[in-house]
Amino acid sequence: xxxxxxxxxxxxxxxxxxxxxxxxxxxxxxxxxxxxxxxxxxxxxxxxxxxxxxxxxxxxxxxxxxxxxxxxxxxxxxxxxxxxxxxxxxxxxxxxxxxxxxxxxxxxxxxxxxxxxxxxxxxxxxxxxxxxxxxxxxxxxxxxxxxxxxxxxxxxxxxxxxxxxxxxxxxxxxxxxxxxxxxxxxxxxxxxxxxxxxxxxxxxxxxxxxxxxxxxxxxxxxxxxxxxxxxxxxxxxxxxxxxxxxxxxxx
Amino acid sequence: xxxxxxxxxxxxxxxxxxxxxxxxxxxxxxxxxxxxxxxxxxxxxxxxxxxxxxxxxxxxxxxxxxxxxxxxxxxxxxxxxxxxxxxxxxxxxxxxxxxxxxxxxxxxxxxxxxxxxxxxxxxxxxxxxxxxxxxxxxxxxxxxxxxxxxxxxxxxxxxxxxxxxxxxxxxxxxxxxxxxxxxxxxxxxxxxxxxxxxxxxxxxxxxxxxxxxxxxxxxxxxxxxxxxxxxxxxxxxxxxxxxxxxxxxxx
Numbered sequence: 169x170x171x172x173x174x175x176x177x178x179x180x181x182x183x184x185x186x187x188x189x190x191x192x193x194x195x196x197x198x199x200x201x202x203x204x205x206x207x208x209x210x211x212x213x214x215x216x217x218x219x220x221x222x223x224x225x226x227x228x229x230x231x232x233x234x235x236x237x238x239x240x241x242x243x244x245x246x247x248x249x250x251x252x253x254x255x256x257x258x259x260x261x262x263x264x265x266x267x268x269x270x271x272x273x274x275x276x277x278x279x280x281x282x283x284x285x286x287x288x289x290x291x292x293x294x295x296x297x298x299x300x301x302x303x304x305x306x307x308x309x310x311x312x313x314x315x316x317x318x319x320x321x322x323x324x325x326x327x328x329x330x331x332x333x334x335x336x337x338x339x340x341x342x343x344x345x346x347x348x349x350x351x352x353x354x355x356x357x358x359x360x361x362x363x364x365x366x367x368x369x370x371x372x373x374x375x376x377x378x379x380x381x382x383x384x385x386x387x388x389x390x391x392x393x394x395x396x397x398x399x400x401x402x403x404x405x406x407x408x409x410x411x412x413x414x415x416x417x418x419x
Numbered sequence: 420x421x422x423x424x425x426x427x428x429x430x431x432x433x434x435x436x437x438x439x440x441x442x443x444x445x446x447x448x449x450x451x452x453x454x455x456x457x458x459x460x461x462x463x464x465x466x467x468x469x470x471x472x473x474x475x476x477x478x479x480x481x482x483x484x485x486x487x488x489x490x491x492x493x494x495x496x497x498x499x500x501x502x503x504x505x506x507x508x509x510x511x512x513x514x515x516x517x518x519x520x521x522x523x524x525x526x527x528x529x530x531x532x533x534x535x536x537x538x539x540x541x542x543x544x545x546x547x548x549x550x551x552x553x554x555x556x557x558x559x560x561x562x563x564x565x566x567x568x569x570x571x572x573x574x575x576x577x578x579x580x581x582x583x584x585x586x587x588x589x590x591x592x593x594x595x596x597x598x599x600x601x602x603x604x605x606x607x608x609x610x611x612x613x614x615x616x617x618x619x620x621x622x623x624x625x626x627x628x629x630x631x632x633x634x635x636x637x638x639x640x641x642x643x644x645x646x647x648x649x650x651x652x653x654x655x656x657x658x659x660x661x662x663x664x665x666x667x668x669x670x
Contacts, residue, residue: 234499
């Protein structure tokens with residue numbers, strides 16, 4: 169891979185440019201991209217022009233830049249995330265029809281919880297997660313499921329800290345977190361009141377693929393006052409359905 | 420952008436590698452990728468290694484390669500496609516609850532119909548479209564909506580042909596296609612029996628953003644024998660809802 173004088177590859181610079189886009193910054197000038205990616209102006213212009221040329225970025229009428237549909241297409245059409253999400257969606261809809269709150273699907277990505285799907289009821293309560301958004305593993309109910317069933321080495325690294333408090337109720341004590349994770353593996357469900365937002369309780373269950381490996385966490389976010397039993401039951405039933413769907417040859 | 424001896428940029432080679440993945444090839448060896456991308460073996464290994472390094476590709480236990488969750492995340496979190504799709508999903512669910520067949524959302528991408536969302540009823544009939552899949556503009560009901568409301572220059576280019584027949588009922592006569600497109604603009608709905616698959620009828624309506632520009636097509640795929648009136652009505656109502664949702668400041 170061609171290296172710049174800084175030793176950084178073109179691929180790394182492309183990733184840095186793409187990273188400057190998020191839900192609050194879907195359109196930017198090349199100068200803004202360069203500043204946020206900490207790239208020299210000439211480099212930013214060259215990388216952006218190359219990405220526009222290939223359709224991975226698009227320019228609008230005012231020459232501002234946004235992520236291209238081509239990037240979206242390349243990222244999705246051959247992706248495991250899409251397969252998982254397509255298998256899960258019908259079951260997530262059933263959960264949502266019963267629970268009428270936020271229903272979410274999350275995976276483990278580079279040591280964090282990455283949300284790959286979210287259905288929201290129009291009258292559902294507070295919830296800070298977004299599709300393609302992240303949270304630390306120890307904070308949310310989904311993350312606790314993924315951490316409990318994730319690689320031993322990752323679990324020990326997270327337990328070694330630091331354990332950031334996302335809310336005053338986030339579990340930040342390593343010994344307590346270790347007991348919580350053992351409980352998750354034993355009970356097959358996490359109930360996490362207030363660990364992300366004080367007003368909400370997360371309820372999450374593991375989603376297993378054919379051979380039993382946990383590949384995702386399925387969760388709902390309820391107001392703190394709502395009983396969690398019916399949601400846990402709906403999630404368990406949905407997770408079983410998703411596992412069966414993933415076991416079939418085609419999603 | 421660093422150029423290879425062939426004059427191709429690193430960005431172009433990255434796109435060629437990503438293009439080798441699709442719904443039927445989610446996992447490949449580097450040798451397979453190189454062959455499909457028509458890249459020399461050493462180049463393929465270098466490009467793949469760079470993409471794995473940045474998380475855009477991932478290796479499994481057998482050293483085979485698949486699209487990385489990081490690519491999925493970068494492509495989605497700042498994307499217009501996600502915003503459109505999140506605005507549309509609740510309304511698509513209502514359509515599907517009423518029509519109980521395939522409900523789809525498509526956009527115009529580089530002169531083709533790109534499907535960005537699809538909901539399928541368990542007992543729905545035949546439908547060849549896939550999320551992140553494409554069809555020629557003149558073939559499907561969604562494409563006819565996008566073509567009718569797309570740039571004049573694109574419409575003339577498509578009308579100049581060649582007009583490929585996806586099924587025996589695809590409109591391939593330029594004069595007839597021109598009349599069909601005028602009808603789409605006049606009626607605000609397309610009913611396309613058998614133009615993609617002989618057994619199915621596509622029904623599609625335009626989705627407009629705040630200022631009235633058509634940004635997507637919303638469609639259902641029905642068995643040929645099903646009356647199209649109720650579906651057209653459900654689609655019109657949903658398209659109005661999506662337009663209102665897109666007009667709001669945040670999806």
